[in-house]
Amino acid sequence: MTTAAIIGGGVIGGGWAARFLLNGWDVRVFDPDPEAERKIGEVLDNARRSLPGLGNVALPPEGALTFHATIAEAVEGAAWVQESVPERLDLKQKVYGELQQHCGADAVIGSSTSGFKPSELQDGRGNASQIVVAHPFNPVYLLPLIELVGTEANPADVIARAKEIISGIGMYPLHVRKEIDAHIADRFLEAVWREALWLVKDGIASTEEIDNAIRYGFGIRWAQMGLFETYRVAGGEAGMKHFMAQFGPCLTAPWTKLMDVPEFTDELVDLIADQSDEQSGMHSIRELERIRDDNLVGMMRAMSANDWGAGALQNAQDKAREGEAGLLSHVDQMVDLAQPVLTLNRTVPLDWTDYNGHMTESRYLDAFANATDRLMIMIGCDAEYIASGGSYFTAETHIRHIDEVHAGHAIQVKTQVIMGAGKKMHLWHEMFEGDRLLATGEHMLLHVDLATRRSAPPAPHVEAALVKLAEAHAALAAPAGLGRAIGAPR
């Protein structure tokens, strides 16, 4: 088990703690705030309901979370130390002074700083080589971006280790090669924030109107294509050059206020805080966090379905975790061919639940369809085979809903091949939460030629693998409920 130390467990430190913990790391926290344990507990509750279901493969078992009275205790045995104390350079440097006396010389110390350069954090430190900026985005347990910034004081192996660890907890290390104030992303956020303050101060728009301008338009667009790809498309068939020719001249027009920052007078602070209360005060912060998390999970899962952007990153993570989750890619890897095959091992995601507060009926079919996909892969009917023109179509399905299950709970599907020969594949899926049977799915599939869209025999290697599994499963008892039609129990 690997250990992370979290120094400062507020909004961001709490998110880091959840990210490490849910990815199987032990987490040791130091924060002098007597409320820190409660606050991190609440962040963790939100993380547990949203992160595990983001991908389609189960996360590793959670690590252990402990709270410590001193920095010295917290950093003991930590491979990664994440500093997330308030944004004050003197405080951050004081904290490094203390923690470097106790942490391992080979531990990486990441700072969550939103704006300081790594050279400012390293200044005066004996062992500057282990200190880097690892700037996350709120909520740290869901958003994958980390701006990783180092200096010449950081050897290549420290940056490489930092990248490896960040990737290992499902995040995307964006290596900022040249240090600047506020890195890359906060430069944008700061520019947008300044403009927004002017719009409110000048009475042009309320906080809610500004938020609507973002969330009904360019905010959704940015989430999936960023800035340049979006503008390339906006240039039409003529592309980026046309876009720049059309909108370049506007840059000299007074469209932005940038460095001209409105003074934070009491009047301006009250104006913004009052509008914000009116806009969102009906929700507690924890409620708003859950609404935000539900939306983020939904958007990111949509991008996973398209294998795009943050969704493609999640898919790559899922792929890397399959082995650990017991999901195999060929029947020949099975230790015991005569047992039902584990074809799904995942957590119920937030967007699979309905108004009854449990997994909705259509998602049972989703889960069983995913289980069938896994079995197809295991007999050689994988992406390459399908691209060559052969696949299976489902001809008939019968699902029995036996017990309910909720978002955030782990589910597994085990699959028995009832019959597999020639064009036919008859499958029996059983869905469990632990030992509790949740549902069964009986599915008849036919092999097809994708060019003619008609049934056709599979390639010999696919049929051989299917027959091998079907013959091994023939020794299993017939499942209770096999062949049942809707009606009174028999």
Ligand SMILES: NC(=O)C1=CN([C@@H]2O[C@H](COP(=O)(O)OP(=O)(O)OC[C@H]3O[C@@H](n4cnc5c(N)ncnc54)[C@H](O)[C@@H]3O)[C@@H](O)[C@H]2O)C=CC1
């Ligand atoms: N809030 C945000 O949206 C983001 C903040 N950051 C950065 O993360 C860092 C932390 O910010 P937040 O979590 O927002 O602040 P916060 O105020 O929520 O949390 C700071 C925590 O540090 C603790 N603390 C204070 N002195 C300490 C010490 N000597 N040792 C250990 N803990 C101490 C406090 O008790 C508090 O719990 C800052 O550098 C900030 O720029 C980065 C990304 C986003």
Ligand SMILES: C[N+](C)(C)CC(=O)CC(=O)[O-]
């Ligand atoms: C406002 N902020 C500068 C602290 C924001 C960040 O640093 C990143 C984020 O999560 O928006």
